[in-house]
Amino acid sequence: MTYKLIALDVDGTLLNDEHQLSEANKEAIAEVTRRGSRIVLCTGRNPKNAIPIMKEMGLTGYVLADNGAVTVAVEDSQVLHQYGMDARGLDPYIAYCRERGIHFDVNTAFDLYVDNVEHLAQEAMYMYEHLELVPATLPSWEEVAEPIVKFTAFAQREVIEQAIKDWGLWDPVFTVTRSGEFFIDIMHPQASKGNALKELAARLDIPREEVLAIGNYFNDISMLTYAGLGIAVDNSPVEVKAAADAVTLSNNENGVRAALLEYALN
CATH class of the missing domain: 3.40.50.1000 (HAD superfamily/HAD-like)
Structure with missing residues (x-):
């Protein structure tokens, strides 16, 4: 073949x-x-x-x-x-991450946003530097000009595994995928x-x-x-x-x- x-x-x-x-x-x-x-x-x-x-x-x-x-x-x-997402649908995931201290980022095709770029944890800073990505602080949804294509949560393995379980019980608005040992990606259902x-x-x-x-x-x-x-x-x-x-x-x-x-x- x-x-x-x-x-x-x-x-x-x-x-x-x-x-x-x-x-x-x-x-x-x-x-x-x-x-x-x-x-x-x-x-x-x-x-x-x-x-x-x-x-x-x-x-x-x-x-x-x-x-x-x-x-x-x-x-x-x-x-x-x-595949652009309904950004407002991410609000519950953002609230969940904030309540538990889980780092997250929001991605358009070429831009990367984090909750507060001035207060990045050392592990997150190292990850972005290693990947040669420069994050910005997440603005209001109205200020994001391009479609949101991916939401990523990053935490220790046991925290990620619990989040996968919890989010699996929510209404399946998005695709929730384990993309690495310490990562969950949330995307458009297609x-x-x-x-x-x-x-x-x-x-x-x-x-x-x-x-x-x-x-x-x-x-x-x-x-x-x-x-x-x-x-x-x-x-x-x-x-x-x-x-x-x-x-x-x-x-x-x-x-x-x-x-x-x-x-x-x-």
Whole structure:
């Protein structure tokens, strides 16, 4: 099978635990693109820190950012598609986070807002600096000019697990997704990596059977199950492996390279 569209998750999949892109993965990606496949990053990251990874690999095309809530062209940062949320519906989640001291941020396609930028916790400051993102203080909803595409809560594991349980009992206005060990993402009910990948494949006239996806976490399940071939890296939770068609090496063992060699370059 020739896979014309290959979707890669970034953190925990394409990058190792040091958040580095290995030369081995980079070379395998270069080879599949030479053979005519398109690479798309499908990530929970903001376009601002996803597009540079595409450029580091010498690629153009698209990134499906914010867990599929925003599709952006690499060359000119044009937003091709986005799932905007009803911002007022986020008020109960913001109140919940404030009452419990849970850090949160609110994302448009390119802007990032926090509750109070002057009082960021050290862990949050480190996270944003590491991701090369500069947050601003959240204004009133009327002052946010662009659609809200993602709300993220960040806390210790046990706090996040309790929030997942509590929010699961609320009216399902939004999609609530565990996007990392310490993160919950809340998005438009139709926003997911799988739907974004499906929409892009249709735009490019690529059938589902010719789409390959590689991921590692719960927010990747929708794209792994949409793709003609969904591959989980070995560091994935057991539920993600069960949802995939195949399992490859871990992100620290160049799992993307191993998967591309076995399924796209054989």
